[in-house]
Amino acid sequence: MVQSSFESDLQKKIVNAFEIFDQDGTRTVDIREIGTIMRSLGCCLSEADLQDILVELEDEDSPGYVNLETFLPMMTKFLLDQRFHPASSNKLLQAFQMFDADKKGYLTQAELTHFLTQDGECFTQDEMEEMLSAAVDPQSGHINYKEYVSHLVSENL
Structure with a gap:
């Protein structure tokens, strides 16, 4: 599947937001930062929505952390689908x-x-x-x- 320029730019934006919280450069962040990252990308989600997402994102091998490879496709889909879009x-x-x-x-x-x-x-x-x-x-x-x-x-x- 060919990735559009828009989608590529969107993914760069997601990676940049994620990397701000990736202090060690390990492509992982503390799970407690995911809500902040998502909100910085324009998502307006409830705490209940966030908790559901965290269950899916949490790294099984490193509990309490989320890796970029798991976060990037999910966040890209949320943004492309305009899920958790702010109110008008x-x-x-x-x-x-x-x-x-x-x-x-x-x-x-x-x-x-x-x-x-x-x-x-x-x-x-x-x-x-x-x-x-x-x-x-x-x-x-x-x-x-x-x-x-x-x-x-x-x-x-």
């Missing part, structure tokens, strides 16, 4: 608007923290702090979610 800007905006019952156009830090740490797949304290550091308008102290979504989408281009 409209979907993100709708999600924020659901939290904004008063239709103010913004959320307070307390409101957003409450919504994202109470139900469903909750943010950790570190994840919440990281999000707030990027989302909060320094002048008002609020999250103007239209601006934040615009910022998120422009970062993914």
